[in-house]
Amino acid sequence: MATLNSSVACSSSNQRGIVKAAINIPRRVTNISLPGLRTGGLVEEMELHRSAEKQLSPVKISTIKRNEDNGPDPVVTAKLYAILEAVADRVEMHKNIGDQRANWNSLLLISINSLTLAAATMAGIAAISGRAPAVAMKLSSTSLYVAATGILSIMNKIQPSQLAEEQRNAVRLFKQLQNQIQTIISIGNPTVVDVKEMMEKVLTLDKAYPLPLMGAMLEKFPEKVEPAVWWPEQRRKQSKGNTGYNGWNGKLEEEMREIVKVIRIKDKEDYLRLGTKALNLNKVLAVAGPVLTGLAAVGSALVGTPSHGSWAVVLGVVGGALASVVNTLEHGWQVGMVFEMYRSNAGFFKLMEESIESNLREEERERRENGEVFEMKVGLQLGRSLSQLRDLAAAAAVKGEDNEEFASKLF
Template identity: 65%
Template sequence: MASLQASSFLHSSAYSLPRLSRKRTITSIRDLPKTRASNIPLHDLQTGRLAEELEKARSYTSLKTTFVDKKYTKNDENYGSDSMVLEKLYAILEAVADRVEMHKNIGDQRDNWNSLLLTSINAITLAGATMSGIASTIAAGAAPVGALKICSTLLFIAATGMLCIMNKIQPSQLAEEQRNAARLFKQLQKEIETTIAIGEPTDRDVNEAMQKVLALDKAYPLPLLGVMLEKFPSNIEPAVWWPQQQRSGQVTSAHCNGWNAKLEKEMRSIVEVLRRKDKEEYLRLGGKALKLNKMLAVSGPLLTALAAIGSSFVGSPMPGGSWAAILGVVAGSLASVVNTLEHGAQVGMQFEMYRGNAGFFKLMEESIESNLIDNRRENGELFEMKVALQLGRSLSELRDIASSSSNRGGEVDEFASKLF
């Protein structure tokens, strides 16, 4: 009878424990004090000993799960400055995650702008050209001629205005900017998570994270009015999305922190190849894409404006009335071709892509140069591996191209990067 009461009491006490989440339950079961009901004497059950043991287990579980979730508690000796640094990093991490979603959503929206505006403007232009052609086949003075001329002219005028706006904001380039921003914010998010996972972050980590967030906000603004990046700059410059790197002082010894004279020479050779080959090549391609985009951006509205003028004189008794019809039809058709070439081929996006690639190589240059002369530099072996991964090469390939550059005075036929 007594064992049945004890079994019933154990059963009811087990169900009285608070429910925990799945994650906390796994942690708690692993770390619970080993209390077995079979080892507790019967008289202890009658005096409430079991209830005390269960209460102790419950208290231990609560403390364990609180420590796992927050890492630092008020009883921890590192609570205070370390805890505040963690809270700041988590606040920055939340802001970065929010920016990733914002740039992703706005990038999708602006990509839709490009598709919808391209389709709409081409439809309007071709409709205007069709009406202009039909009007030219109807005898002068007939009733439909005036209506067709007015509709055709209005359609061409509307297409001209929409094209001017579309060519000014370059939706495909805007979408590429937001894609780059989302990718870079994701990269920053992973960096902060790694810093937290490694442990012992400092105020310097917080300041660097803040500076990187602000630099990205400046490099890839979300609004269009007032702060939109110049779509047709006079000078081609690499994109810059990182803060100016602070240097702590000149390196006092080459043989420290995994660095040696051979590795420093190798990194200097890589910098020369990046500067003379990779970055210059993408700046050259960006310049060509920009010139083509400028020419197409001017030609499209100009052709639709000429088509509007020509369609307004279709069927008139004035000399050259037949040429007016030809101008309306041909200029309208050419405007559709030019618009498709500019925005369908996303020439603005290609320019931004080349500019971003040049910026990537400029960032690598600055990072390598900073580690060469900064007294607070990364471990040499780790840094060499990072450079090789960023360039899509193995360590042996990286050393080979550095050796080839050194032997030829910085002139090599091969690009440093094999990724793009």
């Protein structure tokens, strides 16, 4: 009996232990899990919501990465590409118009010389013909001379060969600008300053080499020869954040000062002198051609009159022949094109002069273009190696204005 009671007590105690364990387990789950979810639920839900948005929005993630990596601004890059497209279009426009104006020069020269020689021939025939044929020949000769005088006056005013040279220069400079923009995009991280600078260069080139003739054409017979200018004003460069060595030192600065002196005294002045000679020659020829055809027209109209005799015949025939020679010299040899070439070359040296001086004027060397790169650019533009460039600067420092060597070996 005692044994039975003890076993019952054990089983009841075990059952009580099992029941207690079953009751304690839910109580622990309730105490740990449920209150924890309610106290931190709002913050955790917000964090989960944000992380879900980042995972579902790749655009926002890429934007954040660009800003963190300090990458290129897509708007700035788009603007540079827009400028690049406009520059490429201008290259084609100037090329096509340049070819057209070169054809003008050839066709107008052939046409005017044909009119002039035909008029001279008719004036000679009228002098030896009978009365009735002479009148017809005289009228035809005079009409051709008048037409040749009018067309030649217009041709001498616009100078087609000079216009063609202007467009060739514009094509070269716009291609150069196109390469500069492509380099900026390739290097990466362009800025708003780059966009503004490229815009100014495009507009300055448009002004320097205009496409239309009426109202915008460059002066073909200026009072004084000035170098062509196709670049905006040199401004102070922004600091690139490099406070260390920028390639500049006292020796390089002195070298650049001597090279500027040579460019100013020798190269630029020489091309301005040659440009003045070409301009003066072109002025004489431009006036002589219409004058000779005009006198020949008067002479042909007076052929056969007793009061003037043989002088009218000489003026009508010889005047036309001389006019053809003058026209061939002016437009066949393209004197206007030669003048524009000299003016453009002088502008090239003026640009080099301003570029070097703008760097030397900047006292903060970190704002300058890198000295080693700049020295290499100057050498390439002058057709010299770095050693030849330094030898030129050394010779100029010793001889001064007595130095006979030009800076450029290209032209």
